[in-house]
Amino acid sequence: MTDRRRALVTLGALAALAAVPLVAGVVNQPFYLDLFRRIMIFAIAAVSLDIILGYGGMVSLGHAAYLGIGAYAVAIPALHGIHSAWVQWPLAMALSGLAALVIGAISLRTSGVYFIMITLAFAQMLYYIGISIEPWGGDDGMRLAGRSRLGGPLDLGDPHVFYYVVLALLAVLLLVGERVVAARFGTVIRAVKSNEPRLRAIGVAPFRYKLAAFVLAGAVCGLAGALLANQTEYLTPSYMHWTRSGDIIVMVILGGMGTLVGPVLGAAAFLLLENVLSAWTVHWQVILGPLLVLVVLFARGGLWSLLPGGDGRG
């Protein structure tokens, strides 16, 4: 039942996203194209975090680090004249996966609040590296030398093409993610969350599975970073700032963790809210902050459980 409901919500969300460019064209607001592309990019990051946070119960407060690594993996080759997306994007995934391997190998030795802190510390480390390397923009960041080139008719300079490329990647991620969490691998990851000692007792060594999930999530988030650099056409270490990691966690929780499609809804809700509130007042965070506290206190299941067919407990 839940699986069917999830399939329906996923299809609905993707269909709605696919229709955005049409609607934006009709009401003549190209800005929406930009906004929803941004939403989908952060949705990819949030879904990747959901794999370890929602399913594996690993609260990483440093997920934005991979967003930054992905962005650097696009901007630095571009600076040296390498524009092919077929080089940049796999590089983004490989480098952030590698970073996740190192960070995970150390962090996963700890648990609970220590895990939260050490992932945060690693992200801060990378943030400070980014700040201090002047040739790569340093603190101020730098303009992207050019968007990634996919070749053929797929020109990311065309807002519609770029939009549908991101949408396709998001759809593939949700599809593959669905298979991964349903497979044996996903079962072990969920078992880690609910009872790790028992998992050990029945003869499964959880560390390798946790690390694999951590690396997978990092690599996918790296791809989101590569897309983000193309979206903003700008590279800045602030992609790795710890408040960005906080934002991504908020998206996951707001949408409903451990549901894959929930974080997509969460990313949309978060960025739309930010958009509406910031148009209304420059002090929008003074509203967003308490709102966040209220969501945590009273709407634990996120948007996912408020949708029709949810347990409604919120």
Place this chain on the structure above:
Amino acid sequence: MSWLLVVEQLLNGLQLGVMLFLVAAGLTLVFGIMNLVNLAHGSLYMVGAYFAVAFRAWTGSFAAAVVLALLATLVVGMLVEVIALRTLYERDHLDQVLATFGLILFFNEAVAIVWGRAALFASVPPALGGFVELVPGLRYPVYRAVIILVGLAVALLLYVVVSHTRLGMLIRAGASNRTMVAALGVNIRALYTVVFGFGAALAGLGGLMAGPIYTVQPGMGEELLIEVLVVIVIGGIGSIRGALVGAIVVGMVDTLGRAYLKPTLATVISPTAADSAGPALASMLVYILMAAVLYFRPQGLFPAVRGR
């Protein structure tokens, strides 16, 4: 580099260390007793700094501003505990991280609304201006020396309160088994509020003393908070002794790294490479330290013994 400069840097490291300790003490107490991860603790440090500036402008006296700012931060801390955090004690760490993240956004913006986004100027009080000659040839700012003394005094006071008073006994008992303490008829809710309030006041004390040295601006709390988190993680979460040791270690490593890493690197690699690698490495140093400590001691240096 003469040894006098080294001593001066060591003192600066100690000064940063006690500052970190003031904020870390409250945070580690709150974690040890209520099992609450409070990311918004840095906001209380910021609030303390702003209150001090505002009260000083209002009363014209630094001493009065200190007292008023401490009381105000205490009240703000208790209000936050009663309104928002009380419900979170039974929740998991994820919820606590999120809710307190929300509080950070609120506090930063609230401060920006009241006092503006630009950095405020807080001057060293005239009575504490000037230099003191600690040893012949070493002139150290009086204000920084006072910070060190106040920090060490607070550490001593905390030690006495926690290990030799009835309140401290309840705090320790609450940390090891809260259900049992409640069953013995102690009003644990009120105890929590009081402890949180005093933790907030300590952070506020750190903030109001930091004002004249660093800049008073929205977001000043988070920069410090991350270092404070490193401190309590290195020291072992929940342990005040660990917080003190961790704070001094982090303060020293950070200060000495920033002062000597670049020149030291320049002797090994080319000066231009050292120019860019030095500061990067210096700001990463405390995080590398933390990762190393956690690798060998996943519970920190002084793991607090906890019961349920």
